[in-house]
Amino acid sequence: MKRIKPDYYARTQWKRRMAAWMSTALLAASLTGFAGEAEAAQPHSSYWYPNTLLEWSPSKDKDARFNRGTVKLEDERIQGSKVNGNAKEEVKVLSIASMYPSTSGAPSQGSEKFHTYTFSNWQYIDKLVMWGGSAGEGLIVPPSSDVIDAAHKNGVPVFGTVFLPQTEHGGKIQWLHDLLKQREDGSFPVADKLIEVATYYGFDGWFINQETQGGTPEDAAKMAEFLTYLQQHQAPGMEVIWYDSMIEEGPVKWQGALTDKNEMFFQKGNQRVSDNMFIDFRWQFKDEKNGQYDYITPFLNSPAKAAELGRSPYDLYAGIDVEAKGYEGRFNWPVLFPDGKKATTSLGIYRPDWAYNSSETHEEYMNKEQIFWAGPGMNPANTSQPAGTDPLAWRGIAHDVVAKTVLTDSEFVTHFNTGNGHLFAVDGKVVRSRDWSNRSLQDILPTWRWIAETDGKGEALKPGFDFGKSYYGGSSLQVAGAVNKGSSTHLKLYKANIPVEATTEVSLVYADNAKDAKVKIGLAFSDAPERYEFFEPGQWTATGANQDWKQGSVKLNKYKGRTIAGISLQFESAADQADYRANIGRLAVTQVNDKAKKPHAVTDLKVIENDFRDGIYGDARLSWEAPKQKEDVLYYQVYRVHPDGKHELMGMTGNTVYYVPEMKRSLKEEATKMVVIPVNRHYQQGKAASASFDWPEYPKPTAAFKADKTLIAPGETVQFTDLSSEVTESWSWSFPGGQPASSTDQHPKVTYPEEGTYEVTLTAKNSVGEDRIQKKLITVTREAENGVGNLALGKSASASSFVNEKEAPPFAVDGNAATKWCAVGDGPHWLTVDLGAEHKVSEFVIKHAEAGGEPAAFNTRAFSIQVSSDGKEWKDAVSIKDNTQGISSHAIELTSARYVRLQIEKATQGGDTAARIYDVEVLGLK
Structure with missing residues (x-):
């Protein structure tokens, strides 16, 4: 979504938050996948490119059943009386919110994490768009099942996103053409798939955001035809929302109003092309000083334009951008909500998830959320401000919007x-x-x-x-x-x-x-x-x-x-x-006389898939059939039974499939029983059913360790850290040339008084067996008395590709954690540093996405570090398969090399394929 530079508003209002990483087109939604966990069975919310969507079907997607919403849209939602006299009854609110920090890796049915964006102010919004999509992950993003359920329970329709990004954010005009492909009979295969997805997953339509430059009049005409096709073929109750971007001539040119140039995407004669239009943010601005632009006047003419087309002005949503500053921004409330008059249009809010994204703790998030929706006084009935308050300051959504309720039933x-x-x-x-x-x-x-x-x-x-x-x-x-x-x-x-x-x-x-x-x-x-x-x-x-x-x-x-x-x-x-x-x-x-029956047990309960890690961690996918008696089941509780008989709740769902995240084995149990209990609408438990899965043979340890440094001067001390598998019960270390020469501590410290190269041996033991690892690792030399330097700083760097000149390879070796090398595409990606001459190298430090302020979901998951003397023959010095850290350090045996290559095998924790490296340090003797 495009911003312009305002005249009298704070200029930073229109900058994207974390602009340094937006060039990779992170306009998305998801949770980090945790590296190293048993997660082969973890279902994730879907995302596609236009062509990959054509290949999708529920029967081929093993995650599809987990992504279905189970709550039907509550259609009895009323406005009732209002508690705030300022609120305007005609106003509707559309929220465009990112429910996850990235498009890929969004768990289908919740997570083991407390601090998440559990939005709950549904009473103030009429529609929710789950914002997502990026050039590196996928452009078409349906809402996740938990978002569908929460929204529908509160009577709010929820929409998926079709996002075609600007070219500077990785957008390709080919993706637009892929979206708009037609069959010989004039039908649109991608539109048919969009309808199929919404119908199967159970949500209410799509938000279409076309911002890729390079469109032609033919593209614009075909886009309008595409929208019309959706209108004519989608299921009853589904809707299409259009973003004010493309114009009739084809290019992207944000209007900030309903105009002759974008009406074709809204209404054409008697044909409704889209149900709503989200108007770009510039409607608020007018250059009073120089007269170079005036977006306010066209916006104020939008209701008349809508009436001319036979449409309500409240089908138009005037957008405000709160992504960067939230309620600290300034907005032209007097133009949208004039005192004593009806609202000009409805209100669209882009990224109210700011309250969550800008908070370190859940308490801070909930406090900000309260101010955002109820106003600075945190009281929706009293949003008045002291005399002299800036009329453009935040006053809370409750100031202008009447809360709605779904409490209309007898229960x-x-x-x-x-x-x-x-x-x-x-x-x-x-x-x-x-x-x-x-x-x-x-x-x-x-x-x-x-x-x-x-x-x-x-x-x-x-x-x-x-x-x-x-x-x-x-x-x-x-x-x-x-x-x-x-x-x-x-x-x-x-x-x-x-x-x-x-x-x-x-x-x-x-x-x-x-x-x-x-x-x-x-x-x-x-x-x-x-x-x-x-x-x-x-x-x-x-x-x-x-x-x-x-x-x-x-x-x-x-x-x-x-x-x-x-x-x-x-x-x-x-x-x-x-x-x-x-x-x-x-x-x-x-x-009083309505006694809901306690449900019978579910049938055909089984573990359909599970995965194990290190012999002591396992997850499971469960499926079952609803009770045959057709009782009214609200939820199913899923329990794990421990060896002592204790039942631990793993989760609840309204679905008949559930993913149980990674569980730790209780002692050396051979099997684990899972229990599913249906719960009726009065929250009474029914009869239980159970199924079990077997654990693999209890494992012996796998020995592993690291040293905080491998190149030292005589008399220095090395900290060794045990990285052996969790089943290890005891440790035996050997340090020839060190003081002490042996240890049974888990994480010993050792001093080396004399020059030389020394081996380190660790034996990890438990009752099943033992494992031994030996490394010729520690080099002690007087050359290190002056310290170890970063040999890569400012040196020549090249890469497989890069997004633009501001994210080119040299920014990975400039020593600045605010700059980065970024490459998009399928990969694999690589970055090579020429040290200028052969050096003795002892350690590498890689600063991944999180080190630069991006979500941990974008930290490099799997990579290797290779060294070479001639840039042709390479050997692996480091191989990492499941990194989650924002900054990873890798000490190695002292090695001579001129060239160092970072080879990225999996760029992120999820499905995003963009590499983001903020710094590469090569430590050694200068």
Whole structure:
């Protein structure tokens, strides 16, 4: 997406974040694959080029079943009353967000990582585009299954991305032509595949972003025909979103408005070409000083242009770019949302995942997320700013947009589960004590975050999510602070439109640290949505594994025929308490007479694939059939049974396939049992089914080690680090010429007093056997008394290829960690350094993508380092198969060489094939 230089806005607003690495076309989404793990069975979200998409079919793709969404789009979504008088009811919001840090390597069903982009402010957006695609990985990216589930649960349609990048970011005009190929009958094979993918995976359409330069009028006409074909052949409910880029003459020329030049991609006569258009960011700008450009006027004319075409102005989304600065940027709100008038168009937000990407911790992310959506005051009902505030400053999406809700059914249950955690609890019992994330499991979270009001002395209790205590899932709602006798905190939580029947009841599960405090359930009804009535259960009963939660309910039969419009909680105390805390583990509206059946066991449960590492780590793909009785199953819980009988939750899914990430073998167990339990919509467990897999024979160790340096002066000390396999139980080292001459420590330090070249021997042992490795490794010479230097600094470098002159080979040996050599394409890639003369080399240091500020997903995975005296005959000095580090050091036996070659076999941790090397150091004697 193109930026221009603004006149009165901060210039950095339009720069891409991490511009140093954007030239490799990282406009994408995914998690790092962890090198060295058992992950042959790990399913990943799909990505393709146009031609490779044509080869795809679900029957040939073993990951396809794992990538299917299981939640249908909730179509009963209402706006209801608004809590902020500034908000405009007609406005819709389109979010274009990268849900992962890169296109490749995105796990299909969550991960073992807590700090992930668990977006949850669905109430403010109407459509989500999962942004992704890059020249080095793939251009066509469907949303992952967990994103589909979370969006659909909240009534938000979700779209995949077709991204054709600019040529400076690796784009090729051939890819455009591949996309637009037609059969003799006029049909478009890639369009047919796009429809097939969306139908099979269960999402709602595609966002088409064509930014590759070099298009012709014929290309533009064919693109409009391609979009029309999608409209005419896609399944009911699917949509196409077009980005304001290409114009009717063919080139890419961003308009910042709906104009005569781009209307052909929006509407043609009675034919809808695209359902929405995302308008480029420049709509905000006008050169008031020199009059060189005016994008505001054409933008303000866009509603009239839309009406002329028979379309709503709210099918247009005026884009704002928050990728680089988030809410610290400045935006022309008065043009888009004029006071006292209707909004000019709807709002499009490019990269609101800034809140996550710019945060070091999850706590920081959630704090930024709150400011981004609810405003600087973190209260969606009060986004007012002090007099004199810059009108272009951030004010929160809630200031201009009315929150929507899907709470329209007669039943609603939430455990305030955000879709990630440090633990997982089931009915108050912790069944997992390790980090996890899976957006499919996210509950419908509070509409209003946060509206906490006090009616007495003191401040209101502070609400938030607590990841240390949960009743079901990985989190709970917590309120904390001082409570005072005679005062209360009213916490408004959910907008709703729930009809009350004779059998309706509302229930609550909570835990607190006070005997004198009370928690009441507040309900507002549609005939008076601002007035809440409070209900206290007549009896609280202890519940949970440790009986440390309280459960109570209230029947609402007296309110039959009314409609619940708001749900809240009230906290009050009969005594002062300075450190009051309450955790809300479950809040529900259900029907007393609706007893969901406990599901029968699944059938045909089996391990369809697994992989092992080092004999003690293994993963597994499971599949099963839903219970034949056709019960309403909400989720399936997947457990591992340990040798002591303890059940550990591996994860949950709504699908009938699940990938269990790498598990560590318990002692020397020969087999591991996996259990699957269906769960109904009331979160009650059904009957269990089990299947097992066998472990390989318990292994003897594999000995390995490294030294922090191999070229030293007499009297220096070397730190040895054991790298033997994890099953090693004891170590025996031999250091001829060293002090000490032997050791049984795992990581010994050894001093060498005399010059010479010395061998090092390590024997790794366990109860099964032993392994021995010997290296002639340590060189001690007085030549090293003046230190070891970087022989490659500033020397001549050449490579297999490079992206442009700013990322050429010399930037890998300039000693500057902010510059790099980058090469795209399938590879293999190589970089050669001429040291100018033959030198004695002892170590190499490679600075990979992460060292330059890029995601760890782009660190080089597999590579070798070769040396040569003549540049023709090469020998391997280092061979690495599973690197994950941003900076890797490789000490070797002292070797004479003039030429050093870095041979890259796998450029990244995932499917991206672009090499990114920020520095190559060759250490040795000058």
